[in-house]
Amino acid sequence: MAFNYPNGRRFDASAFAKPVAKSSSQSNRGMSLEGDLNDANQFYLVSGQAVIHKKPTPIQIVNVSYPARSAAKITEAYFRQASTTDYNGVYHGRYIDFDAKETTNKRSFPLKNVHEHQIKHLKQVVASEGLAFMIIRFTTLRETYVIWAQLLFDYWDAQETARKSIPYDVIVAQGAQVPLGINPTTPYLVAVDELLNQRN
Amino acid sequence: MAFNYPNGRRFDASAFAKPVAKSSSQSNRGMSLEGDLNDANQFYLVSGQAVIHKKPTPIQIVNVSYPARSAAKITEAYFRQASTTDYNGVYHGRYIDFDAKETTNKRSFPLKNVHEHQIKHLKQVVASEGLAFMIIRFTTLRETYVIWAQLLFDYWDAQETARKSIPYDVIVAQGAQVPLGINPTTPYLVAVDELLNQRN
Structure with a gap:
């Protein structure tokens, strides 16, 4: 059964699951971008x-009961409705902030x-000199990229008069691909480092 | 009716309330540290x-129903159980992270x-070069201070063999007092700036 948020976004029950104990089995690895990012963050x-x-999903609580014991x-x-992106934290003293998205498309995001x-929040982060980016996984291609939020803004702000997607080729050319890893499977900070080095 | 988290912390329903429209009335101002900080952050x-x-309070969702329309x-x-502090964000590119506490005590926290x-998380933030601090309000004295997390660690790590509180005098001497403001009422970044200037 598929759940939806009021904004139409799909409810992902795995986001609320307790972390399972690590096992030697790889069977649960690489199943979802969110799971991979949680592993990487850990x-x-x-x-x-x-x-x-x-970040936890924001919930409005109306009633709480207290069963005995x-x-x-x-x-x-x-x-x-969330007012920010899903992920933030600190990396070498710098504030980083991002959201992560999957698409089955092969030619564009x-x-x-x-x-x-999410756009509004990422723009606020950039204005406060934080590192804002987006992690995009092309699930069919099994490729994951990090792009600066600015690239996203460029296409977002032009979508009324231009295309409503970011071409795959642009993401490959201007983003940094996340290499495949063993532990973690999705070492996205490697790609963030690559983007930072290009900027410097 | 007072609610408690599993960890014994008091449940504050106001944390889940939708933000109310701004009015010219000051009657709701200064009522709680959390409300003041939300105003300041806004x-x-x-x-x-x-x-x-x-950050939203983490909730484990077990059942969801879909009433028609x-x-x-x-x-x-x-x-x-939360695994982090309640507040984080970016200030001039730097990651900041803190929790906020009120006490009715007058002589110590x-x-x-x-x-x-919270201690564990703040130590991780310090290790990653983030700015970690604690906002402490002495409600009876109507005074609010910002202290570096390091001062908290010093007392926390010694509490088995020493006192189980931070003296008010130490907080006054080593912290920075948040000045009283009109809008916002609790401009805590003024105190953070003061601590940063002392450090440089």
């Missing part, structure tokens, strides 16, 4: 490279995957 | 000085107001 945290967390149970609540509030 | 965001948000309704969910996971 690796970066434990190895002291960066402190990056996924049990934890407080929320019996009525609603999803609220459709802008309908992005929401107005 | 002011800093709109004025372009910083992008700082309070209505928004998705969460019918069973539980509070989860009891360490029981702080949780282990």
Whole structure:
């Protein structure tokens, strides 16, 4: 059964699942971009490279009950519209902020995957000199890229009069590809470093 | 009715309330530190000085129902233990991270107001060169201070063999007081600037 947020975004129950114990099985690896990023963030945290967390989904709580001898149970609540992106944290003292999106398209990244509030927030981050970017996975191609938020803004702001997607070729040329890893499978900070080096 | 998180922390329903429309009335101002900080963060965001948000409370969702023509309704969910502090964001490109606490004590700040996971997270932030601090309000004295997380660590790590609180005098001497403001009422970045200037 597919759940949707009020904004039409798909509800991903895995986002609320407790982290499972690590096993030697690779069967759960590479299944979703979000799972891969959680693994990467855990690796970066434990190895002291960066402190990056996924933000909890905002919930409006209306009713809570207190069953005897049990934890407080929320019996009525609603999803609220987020006002930021899903991920932020610190990397060598710098603030980093990003969202992550998957597409089955092969030739372009459709802008309908992005929401107005995410663009607004990323623009605020750039204005405050934070590092703002987007992680895009082409699931069919099994390729993942990091692009600066500015590239996203360029296409977003022009979409009324121009195309409503970012061409794959542009993402390849201006972004940095995330190499395939073992642990973590998606070491996206390698791609962020590459973009930072190009900028310097 | 007072609600508690599984960790014994008090549940503050106002944290989940939708922001109310601004009115010229000052009657709701200065009522809680959290409300004051939300006002300050909104002011800093709109004025372009910083992008700082309070993180949503993490919730484990178990059941969602879909009443006809209505928004998705969460019918069973539980509070989860947070793994970070409540606030983070970017200020002039730098990552800042903090928690905020109130005490009715007049002579010290009891360490029981702080949780282990908050200390752990703040230490990780410091290791990644982020700016980590704590905002402490002495509600009876109507005074609010910003202290570096390091001062908190010093007392936290010694509490088994020494006192279990940070003396008020130490907070006054080593912290920076947040001046009283009109809009925002609690301009805490003024105190953060003061601490940064002392460090340089």
